[in-house]
Amino acid sequence: MKSDFNLDSQSNNQIVIQTRNLCKTFGEKDTLVKALDDVSLDIKAGEFSAIIGPSGSGKSTLLQMIGGLDVADSGEIILAGNNIADLSSGALTRFRRDHIGFIFQSYNLIPVLSAAENVEYIMLLQGIEKVERKERTFEILKQVGLLGRENRRPGQLSGGQQQRVAVARAMVSKPDIILADEPTANLDSKTGIELLDMMKELNEVHKMTFLFSTHDPKIMDRATRLIQLVDGKLTD
Amino acid sequence: MLLLKLATRNIFRNVSRTVLTVFLISTSLIALVFMDGFATAMASAMSKSATRLFPGDSQIHQRNFLEEYNQTKVIQVPNIIADLQAEELIQSATPRTLSSGTISSSSNMIAAQIIGVHSLFEPTVSKLKLTVIEGDYLSEELSDNTTGNKKTNKHSNKSEILIGQKMAERLEVGLGDRIVISMPQADGKDFVQELFKVTGIFSFKSKQMDSAMVFIHINRAQQMLGLNNNTYHEIAFNFKNNTDATNLELPIFAKYSNRQIIAQSWTQIMPELASILELMTVSIVAIGFLLFILVGLGVVNALFMSIFERTYEFGVCRSIGTSARFIFVQIMAEALMIAMISAVIGCFVGWCLNYYFSIYGIDYGQLEMSGATLSEPIKTQVNLSQFTIYPLQMILLTLLVCIYPAWSAAKIQPAQALRKSL
Ligand SMILES: Nc1ncnc2c1ncn2[C@@H]1O[C@H](COP(=O)(O)OP(=O)(O)OP(=O)(O)O)[C@@H](O)[C@H]1O
Ligand SMILES: [Mg+2]
Numbered sequence: 006m007k008s009d010f011n012l013d014s015q016s017n018n019q020i021v022i023q024t025r026n027l028c029k030t031f032g033e034k035d036t037l038v039k040a041l042d043d044v045s046l047d048i049k050a051g052e053f054s055a056i057i058g059p060s061g062s063g064k065s066t067l068l069q070m071i072g073g074l075d076v077a078d079s080g081e082i083i084l085a086g087n088n089i090a091d092l093s094s095g096a097l098t099r100f101r102r103d104h105i106g107f108i109f110q111s112y113n114l115i116p117v118l119s120a121a122e123n124v125e126y127i128m129l130l131q132g133i134e135k136v137e138r139k140e141r142t143f144e145i146l147k148q149v150g151l152l153g154r155e156n157r158r159p160g161q162l163s164g165g166q167q168q169r170v171a172v173a174r175a176m177v178s179k180p181d182i183i184l185a186d187e188p189t190a191n192l193d194s195k196t197g198i199e200l201l202d203m204m205k206e207l208n209e210v211h212k213m214t215f216l217f218s219t220h221d222p223k224i225m226d227r228a229t230r231l232i233q234l235v236d237g238k239l240t241d
Numbered sequence: 242m243l244l245l246k247l248a249t250r251n252i253f254r255n256v257s258r259t260v261l262t263v264f265l266i267s268t269s270l271i272a273l274v275f276m277d278g279f280a281t282a283m284a285s286a287m288s289k290s291a292t293r294l295f296p297g298d299s300q301i302h303q304r305n306f307l308e309e310y311n312q313t314k315v316i317q318v319p320n321i322i323a324d325l326q327a328e329e330l331i332q333s334a335t336p337r338t339l340s341s342g343t344i345s346s347s348s349n350m351i352a353a354q355i356i357g358v359h360s361l362f363e364p365t366v367s368k369l370k371l372t373v374i375e376g377d378y379l380s381e382e383l384s385d386n387t388t389g390n391k392k393t394n395k396h397s398n399k400s401e402i403l404i405g406q407k408m409a410e411r412l413e414v415g416l417g418d419r420i421v422i423s424m425p426q427a428d429g430k431d432f433v434q435e436l437f438k439v440t441g442i443f444s445f446k447s448k449q450m451d452s453a454m455v456f457i458h459i460n461r462a463q464q465m466l467g468l469n470n471n472t473y474h475e476i477a478f479n480f481k482n483n484t485d486a487t488n489l490e491l492p493i494f495a496k497y498s499n500r501q502i503i504a505q506s507w508t509q510i511m512p513e514l515a516s517i518l519e520l521m522t523v524s525i526v527a528i529g530f531l532l533f534i535l536v537g538l539g540v541v542n543a544l545f546m547s548i549f550e551r552t553y554e555f556g557v558c559r560s561i562g563t564s565a566r567f568i569f570v571q572i573m574a575e576a577l578m579i580a581m582i583s584a585v586i587g588c589f590v591g592w593c594l595n596y597y598f599s600i601y602g603i604d605y606g607q608l609e610m611s612g613a614t615l616s617e618p619i620k621t622q623v624n625l626s627q628f629t630i631y632p633l634q635m636i637l638l639t640l641l642v643c644i645y646p647a648w649s650a651a652k653i654q655p656a657q658a659l660r661k662s663l
Contacts, residue, residue: 075655105562115557
């Protein structure tokens with residue numbers, strides 16, 4: 006599955022995410038917004054880093070660029086040695102499917118599928134066999150503490166539970182990078198911290214690289230590294 | 242499997258919209274199926290009533306007879322009636338002579354078409370015998386026309402004549418009254434005048450036929466016209482299956498056509514009727530086309546709404562690695578499912594309707610249209626093509642119009658879609 010990309014991020018201290026002079030603007034003339042302004046960033050394998058910054062500072066834009074959801078005006082994004090600009094759109098889609106897990110603020114799940122089916126979804130797209138799919142789904146739902154609720158539809162789960170399913174889905178295909186855009190923003194702070202603690206634990210167990218954005222100072226405490234954005238620029 | 246699961250669950254996500262869409266497609270399908278059943282039946286009833294009333298499904302004449310009405314243009318082929326009657330596809334055949342003259346009574350004189358008919362064979366082709374409302378139909382032939390054996394015994398029978406109800410009124414005659422036919426002989430040289438006794442009064446329920454046609458024994462007519470026993474102006478014949486008459490490819494038509502004579506279908510003999518029926522077919526196609534457009538727009542609209550509502554969801558799906566093709570196929574699967582559900586419902590209800598009316602018929606009262614009188618209720622026709630071609634067309638149409646919305650869904654840019662509902 007992952008053979009078509011030369012990823013080997015298993016060894017620690019290797020840089021998995023690298024952005025070089027990333028720029029992105031939206032709008033024209035009067036409405037021109039510099040969402041990202043010369044962002045150069047290195048993220049090492051296994052990091053649990055948070056992008057922080059005020060609203061409109063470019064956090065979502067940066068995460069979307071890294072995930073290949075949008076194209077930069079200039080600059081480069083290199084994920085474990087692959088310059089994503091070199092990938093065709095089909096290859097980019099497969100790259101996302103196999104190497105990146107996405108978690109959004111809310112409505113992450115496909116409403117017509119149950120929790121377990123949502124988790125299985127990507128594995129189905131990947132063509133993984135049923136037995137293995139079921140096994141991995143069971144395993145990951147256990148890890149996020151949702152056993153017994155696997156047949157519920159998203160509408161029958163609380164916001165926190167939905168986010169746990171989203172985390173489970175993002176992790177089940179064992180991606181190299183998990184990008185989370187304010188995963189706790191719609192949760193109360195207790196639930197948010199629980200979710201983040203769970204993510205942290207999974208990060209430590211599975212050695213996956215986590216990059217998430219947040220507003221919440223309590224959550225920033227959990228991060229191993231803080232990356233601050235102000236008006237699209239990195240500050241220290 | 243995943244596709245099927247997603248498609249089924251998604252179409253039942255907004256039940257009322259799906260129900261409406263299904264309603265739209267299936268109602269159109271029902272309308273199409275019913276219209277088809279009705280129009281086919283109506284066309285067949287019209288042509289049947291027009292042809293089987295008197296003219297016959299097909300006729301043979303000498304070439305140009307119908308155009309010129311030249312009475313020397315006769316059909317003179319030995320055994321042609323017997324040959325026709327023996328044909329596999331043909332049910333019946335009868336010879337006729339056609340001539341014009343005047344009919345006079347003691348009080349009036351009227352121009353008329355004098356038709357010589359074979360009293361035995363004529364009822365196998367036309368409804369003449371059944372339309373006699375007063376008195377009797379012509380008695381059995383005195384001489385067998387097909388063999389030409391002459392048996393001139395009882396002279397009185399030969400003066401039998403059937404006249405129309407309207408003509409009887411205008412001539413002020415009734416059963417048993419004497420009338421005189423005056424007409425030129427076929428070659429136009431001599432003029433004959435002979436006495437007849439009204440044996441029967443008929444009513445075709447057509448003003449023109451009932452006021453201007455009279456029927457006499459064919460051998461009497463031949464005598465008057467100075468024609469041989471085996472010569473006719475017209476041979477009318479019916480097919481066992483009346484729709485065969487419109488199939489000009491059938492070898493029968495070629496077989497009974499040569500340099501002298503020509504066999505023609507009613508569609509050629511009565512082109513006005515044929516074109517009216519054709520118009521009916523064209524209008525069905527036109528209505529069908531309109532329905533297709535309506536259905537197309539309705540389905541596209543419903544699908545676009547459903548896609549628009551799910552933009553964010555598609556954005557998420559694309560972000561986590563769903564291919565654009567998968568989204569496209571998913572939407573097409575939803576459209577296919579809606580179309581198939583509609584097709585099943587449409588076919589079922591359409592079949593019920595057509596089946597019901599194929600038994601009980603649709604009563605039209607009396608409808609006279611271009612020589613065709615519809616007096617019996619129209620019984621809709623049920624045929625397989627209604628439940629194969631139409632639903633298939635509907636499904637294909639739905640899929641075709643859904644390519645565009647599905648393609649738009651597949652093209653959704655994840656970054657933009659994700660911003661949309663946030
Ligand atoms: N598609 C777009 N069209 C126009 N402007 C855009 C678009 N996407 C982002 N922007 C602008 O780019 C800037 C950065 O947006 P972004 O969503 O990345 O901020 P953010 O840090 O995620 O903010 P928040 O904390 O509110 O989520 C904002 O000023 C935003 O208005
Ligand atoms: Mg944001």
